[in-house]
Amino acid sequence: MQIASMHFKSRARSNMNDAQLQANLRKMQGKFVAKRRASLTELDDFEGTRDAGMAIRQRALDDLDAWLALFEQNAVRAGATVLWAETPADVNALVLEIARRHGVRKIIKSKSMVSEESGLDQAIEAAGLTVVETDLGEYILQINGYEPPSHIIGPALHKSKEEVAELFHRKHGTPLKTGIEELCLEARGVLREHYLTADMGISGGNFFIAETGSVLLVTNEGNATLGTTLPRVHVAISGIEKVVPTLEDAATLMRLLPRSATGQSISNYVDVLTGVRREGESHGAEAMYFILVDSGRAGVLGSEVREALRCIRCGACMNHCPVYQNVGGHSYGWVYPGPIGSILTPMYAGLEHAHDLPAASTLCNQCGVVCPVRIPLPDLQRKLREMAFERRLRPWPERMGVRAWAWVAKRPSLYALATRIGARALRFLGGRDGTIRRLPLAGGWTQERDFPAPSGRTFRELYAKRGGGRR
Amino acid sequence: MIPSNGLGKGAMRVGFFVTCLVDLMRPSIGFAALRLLEGGGAEVYVPPGQTCCGQPAYNSGDRRDAIDLARKVIDEFEACDYLVAPSGSCSGMIRTHYEELFADDAAAQARARALAEKTWELTRFLVEVLKVADVPGRFDGTVTYHDCCAGLREMGVKSQPRALLAHVRGLTVREMAEPETCCGFGGTFAVKFGEISGRLADNKCGHVAASGADAVVMGDLGCMLNVEGRLRRRGDARTRVLHVAEVLAGDGRPAEG
Incomplete structure (x- = not known):
């Protein structure tokens, strides 16, 4: 995916002026925040579960090479093939090679954010094959000319149902519908045909389980279940950091993931897929491939922001971020928006293309307190600010x-001396009513709000005058 | 208003960190805080050469300058029994970030940790250390309390200012919607990303206005300037923006000098 993160400010501006988008964002925020809060009360010890989740993810990362080797060994034993992609281009090349080998004409795909990094769908189409997204949100974006996702778990959350209805009417040539249920049924009708005629299914991977060589998939629509079992070939693509040691570990993380993401105790579907279809089994793919993607992750592991790799992609950080809530996911200009995106985008796509993202945060730490694996997001944003400062990427006046x-x-x-002069100068600028409407060098402040003028004397000079400071 | 720490009056030496914003922009907050601390039985010392905790440098990625300023604060305050600041943001900087700044220097890190452990935000210090139960303030009207981010999430400040405000005669607290949502200040963020910051401030002002309170009270001057500036720009000349120390000390006027 082309990166547009250097246009963060201008995109944020136009999104803040888009009344429809603002209404959609407000609706989404209310739903996610309230549902998450309600679902956490089901856990006896949420904070303890967070500690356990963090420890599991950290243990996996501390010996990532060993867990990946174990995963590969067990996946191969179960009949799968494990392939490694160093770059986004490698992901696309591997998928096309697998398609060629198995004579694939049509591919169905459930949601994979990693494949957004490499623009996989467009590469498949460029090779003359058909690809159909089956996650409802991804499908909406695909038929709207590959509009980029705005959220990691709800890629089309920026759209209202009216916008989707209009899109379906236009693209499917069907009568305009109004209800969400009708719209879902229409999408289901279109997609069902593709499930039955596809040769290959591509999925993401929420977790790769080392001790069994399995991939765990979380969905609410069941599209990954169909998409990975009906076609002859299944390819699961995800980042190398998604490995966890044991099934038990995955179960612990599953106590955190759906609750943090959508406020569900458990997602509607959880698939754990191990190897190819064996003798006597009723369904499953005949050939199974894993593509484990580096694309900058090994670099993050060796950096000062390595904790970001603990991420389990729940989206809680963006759902609770006051900046994301107001500017929307498209402002961030790449695959991953919000607080976690402000770390991953500079690390994967280059800090020189994205140093506005870690700067565009009040460091309020609302993200940090909701993160189910305790990623210290504001601390990592600050680390990236240090890197940007050292590399002189920020404007020189700043x-x-x-x-x-x-x-x-x-x-x-x-x-x-400087503050005495400053206090008096600001008081002068404040005039009779003590309000500064334009402040030199701080136009960003005064274009949006007044600057209350000070009283004209500093605390330290008043304190000294009162005889303080002698003690 | 007797200190209940078992020590005699005068035994507790509190270093008062004015903060650079209060020093420059609103000294009345500093004097109000001094009255509250002394009223609670603390012997207050104000290091005369103090300037800033270094947070603006730290949050801008200028680590070297942040370290220099942290060293300066440690030198000035480490002899005190406590460091108290009328700000969750500045006290949070010292308490939760100084140690990390000296990751490469064990001796300096030990000093940073020692200072961090005795660093407090004003209202929490008044309630939990000085055990203040009565305050001199009087305020006839309703106020709504905004939880500033660093106070809330770094310094554990939530119930303490409300408990103290409950002792102010004539005052009623009426909570606004989303009191814990950031006002959009974020230090230099407010200048670098003025439009986004302004939108967040506007959302906050909407909640303040909807509460119908006569004043919005909080514990950090940076956030106050942000909210007050946006309220005035929205044409609200009525709602007052006060620091919790000003209200508690009975100094309801916004400025001194």
Whole structure:
């Protein structure tokens, strides 16, 4: 996927001025936040479960190479083939090679964010094959000219049902519908035909389980269940960081994932798929491939933001982020939006293309307190700010401003003089009503709000005058 | 208003960290905080050369300057029994981030940790250490309380300011919707991403207005400037924006000088 994260500010502006989008975002936020909160009360010890989830993910990452080797060994034993993709281009090449080998004409796909990184659908189409997205949200985006996803678990959340109804009417040539149920039935009718005629199914992978060589898939529509068992060939694609040691570990994480994501105790469907169809089994693919993707993940593992790899893609951080809630997922300009995207995008697609993302945060830490695996997201955003500062990626007035201010703040006498002058100057600018409507060098502030003027004397000079500071 | 720590009056030496924003923008908050601390029985010391905790540098990615300023604060305050600041943000910087700044220097890190452990946000210190149960403030009207992010999520400040406000004569607290949602200040974020920051501030102002309170009260001056600036720009000249220390100390006027 082409990265557009350097246009964060202008995209955010147009999204904040889009009344329909704003209404859709508000609706979504209310639903996710309230449902998550309600579902957590079912757990006796949510904080303890978070600790366990974090420990599982961290244990997997601490010995990632060993767990991946064990996964490969067990997956191969069950009859699957394990392939490794170093770059997004490798993912596309491997998928096309598998398709060629098995004489595949049509591919159905359940949701995979990793395949968005490499633009897999477009690569498949360019090779002359057919690909159909079966996750309802992804399907909507696909028939709308491959519109990019705006959320990691609800890729079309930015759309209202009216917008979807209009799209279906236009693309399917069917009468305009109004109800959500009717729309789902229409999509189901269209997709059912594709399930039955596809040669190959592509899925993502929520977890790869090392001790069994299985992939675990979480969906609410059952599309991954059909898409991975009806076609002759199944290809599961996900990042190398998604491995967990045991089935038990996956079960613990499943106590956290649906609750954090949609506020469900459990998703409607959970598939655990191990190997190919064996003698006497009624269904399952004849050939099974895993494509385990690096695409920058090994680099993150060796970096100061490695905790980001604990992510289980629940989306709670974006659902609770005040910035995401107002600017929407498309503002972030790449595959992963919100707080986790502000870490992953610079790391996977280049900090030089995305240094606005970690800067565009108030560091309020609402994301950090909801993350089910305790990723310290604001701390990681700050780490990326340090990297951007060191690499001089931020505009020079910003860098020089903070350095000059710090230079003065380290010199108390000079600082006292500067603040005395500053307090008086600001008071003067505030005029009679003590309100500054335009502040030089801080236009970003005063274009949106006034700046209340100070009283004109600093605390330290008033305190000294009162005879304080002698003690 | 007697300290219940078992020590005699004067035995508890509290270093008062004014914060750079209060020093420059609203000294009345500092004086109100001093009155509350001294009223609670603390002996307060105000290091005269103090400037800033270094958070603006830290959050801008300028780690070297943040370290220098952290060193300066540690030098100035480590002899005190406590460091107290009228800000969850600045006290949070010292309490939760200083240690990490000295990851490469064990000796300095030990000093940073020692200071962090005795660093408090004002209202929590008043309630949990000084056990203040009565306050001199009087405020005739209703207020709504905004939970500033660092106070809430770094310093555990939630019930304490409300418990203290309950002792202010004439005052009624009326909670707004989403009191814990960020107001959009975020330090230099407010300037770098002015439009997004302004939208968040506007959402907050909407909740404040809907509460119908006469004043919105909070514990961080940065957030106050943000909310007040947006309220005034929205044409609300009536709703007052006050620091919790000002209300508790009976200094309802917004400025001093």
